[in-house]
C-alpha cells in the first residue's frame with residue numbers, strides 16, 4: 178500500500194516525533210491536538226528536530242524547510258477525509274483512545290489504516306471501537322520517536338495480514354526497523370526490560386551493592402546506561418505503574434520490589450522531581466566516569482525495608498547475571514508463547530534499548546544450561562520470580578546451545 182497523507186492525533190512528546198518522521202519520509206501530515214497551544218508546541222518541537230538535523234548536516238536547510246512545510250496543525254478534523262493512515266498518540270487512557278478511534282472511523286476514508294502508539298492498552302479493544310478492526314494495528318514507537326529505530330508492530334485479534342504488512346512497509350519507508358509482536362502485556366521490549374529494572378532494585382535493597390556498582394555492571398555488560406539511571410530518567414512513578422500492570426498480568430516474575438513502592442510513596446520520582454535513586458541538579462549532565470550524588474534519603478528508605486538478601490548471596494563483586502538473566506528468561510517466555518520470532522529478539526532489544534550485544538546470544542556465549550542452572554540457583558536463593566521458562570529447560574535438556582539452531586522460527590520474521 179502506498180501512503181501519501183497521514184494524520185497524527187496528539188502533538189505531545191511522541192506525536193510530534195512521529196509527525197517529524199512521517200514528513201521526512203515524504204508524506205503530507207495533519208497534526209491534531211485538543212488545543213491550539215498544544216498544536217503550536219508540537220510544531221515548535223518538530224521545527225527543533227529539523228534544525229538539529231540541519232546543524233548535524235543530515236539535511237540541508239532547503240530540505241528541512243520543505244519537509245516541515247508538509248505538516249499542517251489542526252484542532253479539528255481538517256484533511257482527515259483524505260488520509261491513508263492515522264497514528265494516534267494521545268493520552269494512555271482507554272476511554273480517550275476508544276473515543277478517538279470511534280471518531281476516526283467515521284471521518285477517515287474506508288481504506289485508511291488506523292494505528293495506535295499505545296504502550297500497554299489492548300490494540301484489540303481499541304479496534305472494537307471501529308467498524309474496521311481489520312485495519313487497526315499497534316505501532317509502538319520508542320522515545321524519542323524521531324531518533325529510536327525500533328517500532329513494534331502489533332496486530333489485534335481482527336487485524337488483517339495486509340494491514341500488518343502495510344504497517345511494516347511504512348516503518349521501512351520511515352527508515353525504522355519494524356518487529357512484529359503478538360499482542361501481550363508490555364509487548365516485547367518493555368516486557369523484557371521490567372524484570373531487569375525491578376531486579377536491580379531488589380539487589381539494591383539487600384544492601385550489598387550500591388547504585389553505582391549495579392549501574393556500572395550493566396553498562397559494562399553492554400547497556401547504554403544502568404537500570405537505576407534509566408529508572409530515574411524514565412520516571413519512578415511511570416515505572417511503578419508499568420510494573421504493577423505487568424505484575425497483575427504475569428504474576429510473580431514481575432512482583433514489584435518494595436523499594437520501588439517506597440520511592441513512589443515518598444515522592445522520589447527521579448529526574449523530574451529532583452531525586453530518585455540519585456540526586457538530580459537541573460541542567461547538570463554527568464560525564465561517563467563522573468561520581469554521581471545519591472539521593473540523601475536513600476539510606477533511610479533502605480533501612481525501613483525488611484531485607485532478605487538470600488542464602489546464597491555472595492556479596493563481593495556484583496554478579497550482573499542476577500539482573501540480566503530475568504530479562505533473558507522473559508525473552509524465552511515470549512518465545513515459548515510465540516509472541517515474537519527468535520531472530521527478532523536481539524535486534525528489537527538493540528534498537529529499543531541500545532543493548533550492544535545480543536540478549537539471546539547469551540545462550541551461545543555462556544550455554545543454555547548455564548542460564549537455566551543460574552536461574553534455578555537464584556530461584557532457590559531469592560524466590561520464585563526467577564523460575565525458568567519451561568521452554569528454556571526443554572532446550573537445555575535437548576542439548577541446544579544456540580537459539581540460531583532453532584528452525585523454523587516460531588513466527589514468520591519480518592526481516
Ligand SMILES: NC(=O)c1ccc[n+]([C@@H]2O[C@H](COP(=O)([O-])OP(=O)(O)OC[C@H]3O[C@@H](n4cnc5c(N)ncnc54)[C@H](O)[C@@H]3O)[C@@H](O)[C@H]2O)c1
Pocket residue numbers: 186187188189190191192209210211212215265266267268269270273277294295296297317318319320
Ligand atoms: N512517552 C513515551 O516514552 C512513550 C513511548 C511509547 C508510547 N507512548 C504512548 O504514546 C502516547 C502519547 O504519549 P506522550 O508521551 O506523547 O504523551 P504526551 O502527554 O506528551 O502527549 C499527549 C498529547 O495528546 C493530546 N491529546 C489528549 N487527548 C486528545 C484527543 N482526544 N485528541 C487529540 N489529542 C489529544 C494531549 O493534549 C497531549 O498533547 C501514549 O499512549 C503513550 O503511552 C509513550
